[in-house]
Amino acid sequence: MFKNMKLRIFILLIITGVFTSCENYLDVNTDPNNPTAVPVKGLMSVASIRTASNTASMGYHTSYFVQYLAGPNAGGNTDTHQEINANTTWVNIYNVLSNLSDMELMAEEQGAPNYVGAAKIMKAINLALLVDAWNSVPYSDAFFVQTLKPTYDDGQQLYTEIFTLLTDGIANLQQTTTTLIMGEDDFVFGGNLSQWIKVGHALRARYLNHLSKTSSYDPNAVLAAIANGLESNADDAKVTYTNEVRNPWGAVAINQAGLVLDGWISQQIVEAMDGTTFGVVDPRMEFMFSRTQHGTFRGTRNGAGRDPDVVDLRLDASTLVEGTFYADRTSPVLVMTFAEQKFIEAEAHLALDNKFAAYTAYLAGIRAHMDMLAVSAAERDAYINNPAVSVGEEDITLDLIMKEKYVALYLSPETWNDARRYDFNYADMTIPDQLNPDLNGQFSRRLQYPSSEFTTNSDNVPRVNLLDRIWWDQN
Template identity: 30%
Template sequence: MKRYSIYILILIITGITSCKKGFLDIEDPNGPAKTTPDKMLTNVLRQALELQATAGLPTSTITQQLATSRLTTPNVDNWVDLGAVNYEFQNNYFFVASNNEAMMQWATEEGSFAYVGIGKLIKALCYAYTTDLFGEVYYDEANKEIAQPKFNTQDYVYQQILGLIDDAEQQFDKPSFRTVGDEDIFYGGDLNKWKKFGFALKARLLNHLSKKPNYNPQEVLSLIDKSFQDRSGEPIFIYPGPYPDAHPWSPDGNLPSSAKTWNKYFVNLLNGEGMNGVRDPRLEKIVNPGSDGVYRGVTNGITKDGLNPELIGSLWGKFYTSENSEYCLLTFDELKFIEAEAAFRTGDKMRAHTAYKSAITNNLQRMGVGIAEQNTYMQSAAVAQNPASLSLKDIMIGKYISLVFQPEIWVDMRRMDYSPQIYPGLAQPPGANPALKGAWVRRLPPFSTEIDYNKAQVEAIGGLAPDYTGKKVWWDSAN
């Protein structure tokens, strides 16, 4: 990966940011090529947030939370040009891994094992996102002096990722030369919280294997029991704003596009059309109304649904899209939905229902919904009212609404095979990529630089086939 190594030294030298400066401010472009791990951790954690946010751009379009609002980018909506939004591949290898690998190496050399543990969890998180999006990825030969690295299979990468999480827990138990402090933007150096995050992350990844014959929902539940038990344990960061410290999904962030707006499928779940006629109190927290006061989204692949532009509310300035919005690597809401699904699969519908209700309640509270509105919604037909009536559809739709811009939603839709029994009313966009021959998109295409500089390896995994994005990733089948 020789072409990558050119960037590694540049990023190590220039990627060290100061907590007192803006997000993208450089500490010293001509500074030393080696530093201490405490000087690198903040940047590693923020780049992990950026990777997750960038991954949410294509996945939120595929899952129909977002849609295109102008004529210039419909090919993203209909999966013809997904390669235009797959920069999370380079984000992992260039921006996160290059700095994170150096941080872990230097931390190991000086015996600062707390930083090694955090680094391993971040590596596991970012490689998980990368392989979940692309399938086969570089692992063994990544970030090394190898010009044409070979891809590793996803099952192998998963083994390595799960091993990283286990090893991180051991690193936290070692004496550490350097104590983690405020440079840890999530937990302020609380290693017990990092341990609990590791259990949550492992639960998430093992739950991805629901199609596999060795899927063990009881193991998922055991990990959740050891993880954080309320929102105080979340790895969360509130962007201070404004630019360059604005939330990635805000107008001043790194991802804004005037071409994006809310999807009709998503908005209809909130405005009551898709939830037994119940209007969700989160609607006003997430979506802006059009000039006529109506909350509406647009259909993937149909520019503005033929509406006047002023009738489509702006994407910006709401709970998920303000410059000082919060952003979280893994929310307590998500953890409870994972618990609900795993418990449901074991047949423990009592535990599943309790976790399901807790997940929705916590999401309502997170968004500042008032107590009276919370109670009304929780007692409505939009929510399963008892364990006997709870279905997998209830759990997955509740999760879909609660995890906006989160790449995990695309993992869920693939695990559920985009089933209309789970996601009622979900349909392929008009003009869906004809190369897929009616199949749903299952992965992102190879990153363009890999086709340019490592074509033989891309060909070896079938990455140049026109229907490659319809090929299931490893965890997406029982084989």
């Protein structure tokens, strides 16, 4: 929970104009020998909170693709996998990457390896958001250079950079001598370096797991990273917001309550949890989205819009609503969780045919997510002990692991990565009504490059369509 001092620091930084990047991911006036007058601690505050907001921003788009959310009106662009312009998300990620490049350079010059390490970990997170959505993106000459038209780096090569950032970041964080002590300026862990190290390893496991459809997938490497990763929910990487600096999903809930229609829940996620699809009622629903005025949970079919009998646009369908775990104005944005790590672990063990370990991790992932939401022990245990959930180690399957991970990563952009690795084979998940006809009945596999790139960097922008797969999604 943010302390008042953290809030004052953040607001002061915003007022004094801490963001150093220009409109299009690069500041042509940046001198690599004298990058910025903003202190390292100020950059840490901005970068840590903005890394969380970038995660939420990407999740806002992808939550329609994986049918967490649905449009209240028929034929919405994101709902039906049209080419959307995610320009704001793109620019905000590059802004943070530029801040982090400044922070890393300044921290190195000042002898603060702890800040160098945190900068590298956050760079890996933001770079992965770009590559997983767009594949090839500007990076190697997008910072500290005098060009308005940077070239695009290959997505696979950028994954090598992501792993290098994590390795180097962990090494920096393990150094014991520093001129600057991290604390209240860190909005993720409050200066706890051991937790930064753990999340670095957990993120390595995440990105190694993305390679499950490639020849380089190594489940043993995934498990080796997890061995040094998160140990409990207490290690979750997250940023918690305040009434003054609102959670992005809380802002969506506030808009919906004011009849700026947004944050409607998909029929897919509701039926995955209300007993329709799997025959077991999940007690987490009330922690995730609203009941209707009739006391029921009701989703909206993607692409079809609200049913004719939905008259009260606030109370006749389930939506994001304040007071729930994810969408209160003071809710956390989750960047990496122990629950996610347990499902990654379950998948890796299953790939090695270690069903006992896979089953144990699968059940632990469910328990971790329920405990994070503060589901009562009685409801938690009743759900886990249901025969549809506790199937026994011999009957553990990838389908069960992915089904539970789908619920536990609600609103996370990571689920779109899972969906593409899993070829959207979630039970009863069908293409939306009024699907983009250019997709030939298939789910989209990537985002189109944003309009700003075609305006300012057109010669370098790869020509792609929504069915062109990113490098780790090729079969």
